[in-house]
Amino acid sequence: MSLVTVTNVDVLDNPAKFTAPFRFEITFECISELAEDIEWKLIYVGSADDAKYDQELDSILVGPIPVGLNKFVFEAKAPDYTKLPSEEIIGVTVALITCSYQGAEFVRIGYYVNNSYADPALRDDPPMDISLEQKIELLGREILNKPRVTRYQIKWDPTVIPMST
């Protein structure tokens, strides 16, 4: 039984510029005292073909965690576009929120992310002869609803006794 359950994630500031930080309001329930913090990470999949382009955008420890329903806002910087395959910046990719306890990942929430020109007119007629930097400034990012949630069984603190709710 998981001692921490994610009950809701709201994507904030969506859609946004490609260069804007990601912001998620995460609500989770904790049913027992935890000896350590939980760690959240946001991973941006830079290429569907090669994991070497994955970028860990940010990580944050959350704690101390009181027993009950909690929430916090996870803000993570935008990906470093200079480290992405330029031909794969526009299009659909994936952003993964992961949560771990004592180094063991127990939940993964995957979102599809659509990057395209913010101006619809440019989608049909993309600008030519502009630098990558100029192109990035014209891009918008939309995180699509309905994330895919994967949960993993992990060993929690050996001494904890879940509180009855």
Added chain:
Amino acid sequence: LSSERRRVSNTDAGRETRTKEGKRRIAPQLLSSPTQVATSS
């Protein structure tokens, strides 16, 4: 420990700090505790 954790969390909710290792750390906001859930139902 429980009340201490709850007090610290409520006081510091949303406040971001840095650990000794330089990692970001944030205290969550407690929305409801089991006691509050029990008394409200």
